Amino acid sequence: MADPGIRDYDYLVTGGAGFIGSHLCERLLSSGASVMVLDDLSTGSMSNLVNCVSNRSFGFTEGSVCNEGLVSDIAAMCRSVIHLAAAVGVENIIRQPVETIEVNVRGTENVLRAAGRKRMRTFIASTSEVYGKGEAVPFSEEGDLVFGPTSRSRWSYACSKTIDEFLALAYSKDRGLPVTIGRLFNTVGPRQTGRYGMVLPRFIAQAAAGRPITVYGDGRQTRCFSLVDEVVSCIIALLATDRSIGLAVNIGSTQEISILDLAATVKARTGSVSEIRIVPYDEAYPKDFEDMQRRVPDVRRLKELTGMAPCAGIEEIIDRILASGIPQA
Numbered sequence: 454m455a456d457p458g459i460r461d462y463d464y465l466v467t468g469g470a471g472f473i474g475s476h477l478c479e480r481l482l483s484s485g486a487s488v489m490v491l492d493d494l495s496t497g498s499m500s501n502l503v504n505c506v507s508n509r510s511f512g513f514t515e516g517s518v519c520n521e522g523l524v525s526d527i528a529a530m531c532r533s534v535i536h537l538a539a540a541v542g543v544e545n546i547i548r549q550p551v552e553t554i555e556v557n558v559r560g561t562e563n564v565l566r567a568a569g570r571k572r573m574r575t576f577i578a579s580t581s582e583v584y585g586k587g588e589a590v591p592f593s594e595e596g597d598l599v600f601g602p603t604s605r606s607r608w609s610y611a612c613s614k615t616i617d618e619f620l621a622l623a624y625s626k627d628r629g630l631p632v633t634i635g636r637l638f639n640t641v642g643p644r645q646t647g648r649y650g651m652v653l654p655r656f657i658a659q660a661a662a663g664r665p666i667t668v669y670g671d672g673r674q675t676r677c678f679s680l681v682d683e684v685v686s687c688i689i690a691l692l693a694t695d696r697s698i699g700l701a702v703n704i705g706s707t708q709e710i711s712i713l714d715l716a717a718t719v720k721a722r723t724g725s726v727s728e729i730r731i732v733p734y735d736e737a738y739p740k741d742f743e744d745m746q747r748r749v750p751d752v753r754r755l756k757e758l759t760g761m762a763p764c765a766g767i768e769e770i771i772d773r774i775l776a777s778g779i780p781q782a
């Protein structure tokens with residue numbers, strides 16, 4: 454679907470048909486940039502791109518980041534790359550451990566190799582998962598990463614994204630690649646599906662249907678939720694400054710909420726009659742699962758580099774999601 458007239462796109466967005474990617478593409482196009490998406494549509498969907506496909510500055514290629522030749526060919530047509538393609542959601546990661554590791558490691562390797570050839574401005578999406586089960590909140594980019602044993606498959610995700618970061622930084626140091634790593638904390642908003650286990654779209658879908666809102670564990674674990682529009686602004690702002698080159702940067706809100714309070718807030722905001730049901734971890738996840746208790750970013754580096762950080766409150770976020778329709782779950 455690439456416009457044959459365009460050979461030179463401003464951005465390659467891998468995973469552009471996903472939840473965050475599609476919001477990013479819309480924003481880039483609305484700023485007048487041209488965008489080529491590479492996505493295998495495994496968890497992303499063309500329906501996320503309805504607002505992009507008719508734009509003549511938009512191109513789409515269906516394919517995997519694991520296909521080295523394809524990544525190289527597509528990257529050759531673009532000036533910079535935003536690499537978002539990765540395994541999505543805790544459920545998928547536990548169910549498909551081989552694919553998770555392969556797509557995260559090989560995909561990023563292919564993107565960095567292709568970007569390295571032209572020294573393209575590059576953004577690699579990493580995740581707050583890399584902090585593992587560290588307890589030193591707020592998590593700072595220079596803090597230690599703490600993982601569990603290899604027998605627990607959840608940590609393979611954290612480790613594979615950590616390898617991505619090491620590789621990106623090695624390309625920056627050794628090959629002069631102008632690369633920035635963004636560690637995305639829990640990002641939410643319109644179009645996010647609950648199908649891969651993400652808590653907020655699941656809760657909203659459950660509340661809207663009058664089904665029990667399923668809180669795992671004791672519900673005292675906390676997360677900080679960021680509105681996708683703000684996360685997109687941060688990614689673009691980080692790419693716009695050379696001062697972010699060679700750095701990993703947290704991208705997230707610092708407003709912490711327990712999952713139990715999140716359930717109550719969703720229930721109140723939707724006017725739902727749903728019960729809030731506590732589900733023990735061993736019923737919710739396979740036996741070897743370990744959850745993180747707290748996950749709060751230190752956003753000093755992000756603010757210092759961009760002058761911004763996500764700050765929308767959870768009620769505003771829920772209202773924005775509701776205004777765009779009930780999420781799939």
Ligand code: UDP
Pocket residue numbers: 543639650651652653655656667668669670674676712744745
């Ligand atoms: N969670 C929950 N009910 C659900 C789905 C998730 O209580 O139906 C919990 C989950 O155990 C975790 C938190 O919500 O403590 C956030 O889960 P999510 O998968 O959205 O993100 P992550 O664990 O990667 O931060």
